[in-house]
Amino acid sequence: MDNTNKHTNTTEWVDACLAELAPPPDWQPNPDLGLAHLRSYERQAKHRRRVQREAALAILIAFVLTLTVPASRGIARQLLDRFYMRTPEAVRSTTPRSESQLFIMEYTSPPFIGRFVSSAAEARKEAGFSPLLPPILVEQIASGLAVLKVSGPIDAHIKIRVRDLMAALQSRGIGANVPRDWDGVEIGYHLGPGILVAFLGGTLGQSQRPALITPPGFPLIDFTEIALEGAGLTASEAHNARNMLADSGGAFSLVPSDAKSNFHDVSLKTGRGLLFENDTDNDERQKCSFCPGPHELVLTWAASDRIFQLRSQTMTVDQVVALANSIN
């Protein structure tokens, strides 16, 4: 009985408390004003969506270009960037960026700049793999502050021209012997669909690891060493890179000597990441595949089944690392 009384008292008391919050009885909300507000939200949201779409499109194009368009030191390093992404590395070349291209990549897949998707589930359906996202970005996507886009796939190939490769090596004073039977060999490149999140602070891209496709028995590692020498690495750098590729599946980005960006390793929850920092006003994205835009940070790292790239012009190093570490 006491409990019943206590409960009744509590209920009455809580009701009385909440009754204090009742709005004044003479206040009448104005539906016409409300409808006007609603229409203004719609207009603002349309504008915001359009801006986000355009921004994301621009970012995506830059992202795809960064990943796919060869920097001028040659296509070989670009392919290596794509294929061996388990342990991202960077090597500073002794030569500046050159405009000559040692190999020409021909795209066999139609251009596909991607399309917006409304949810991670839709992205999974489109891309064929589930995006791994930091909780904060999951919230931002749900609330419309971040947008998801699916890009790719990309298929391309290069054809080895032994004469051109020999000429490039000779022009650098390198007397390497290039096997004649490499002439005309095609090395295919496949990058599956990627998922990009464009948020207020930057972009987070991810895709399954790309693959290089060579003819059976083709000595890709030997070719890599020679091609990198032709592309501007010293003999010892090219040899180190070869060992890196052969031993650990390490990936590297060839950074030309005139790139101002700094890079260093960072420790992440999933292992090691490679952080590029550009404190200048120069856009260096065309100089190497990990190189940042003006005042941008680029963190590249790999998980067991995918590669990630996080770009931001507004976040600090600690924030970038924390965001990468918060991915579930």
Next chain:
Amino acid sequence: MKADSEPFPEVSTEADAFDFDSVFRAEYSRIARVIARVVQDSARAEEIASEVFWKLSRTPRAQGANSSGWVYRTATRMALDELRKQLRRKKYERLLTPGRATRTPEQYHQQTKEQGRVRLVLARLKKPQSQLLILRSHGLTYDEIAQALDINPTSIGTLLRRAEEAFRKEYVRRYGQYQ
């Protein structure tokens, strides 16, 4: 106790024949009043109410038989979010004010008013518990609350009792014995 009668009016219930304007006209005032209970700012309440309906217009799965319930649930959630935001803002404003700001008699009166206490306690409760109490105080029946919050109608009584008890405990913890 029936602050606003007929909370769930008859509206078009077929998702494919969803008449947004009629739902808006039928529900807007009630929703704005529920929000005003929590945010205590009529202009802001109307803005949030518009935002709720904007979300409804952008959420096809909510446009059906239970659109009213969805609107109430979203409205109370957004109102509580706004309340917490207001309280956080006040806290930071106090922290950023150099020295100790002198309160005007009006502010002092406002702070000590029961309304302020109740709102603070609501902001500190778990959101579903606050939603239950707000909707009950707004005059919704158990079935309507269950529909709005998407919970089993048979659990409403128990959940309400727990929410009341949580409210009482939080109030007593902050302000001492209740009357």
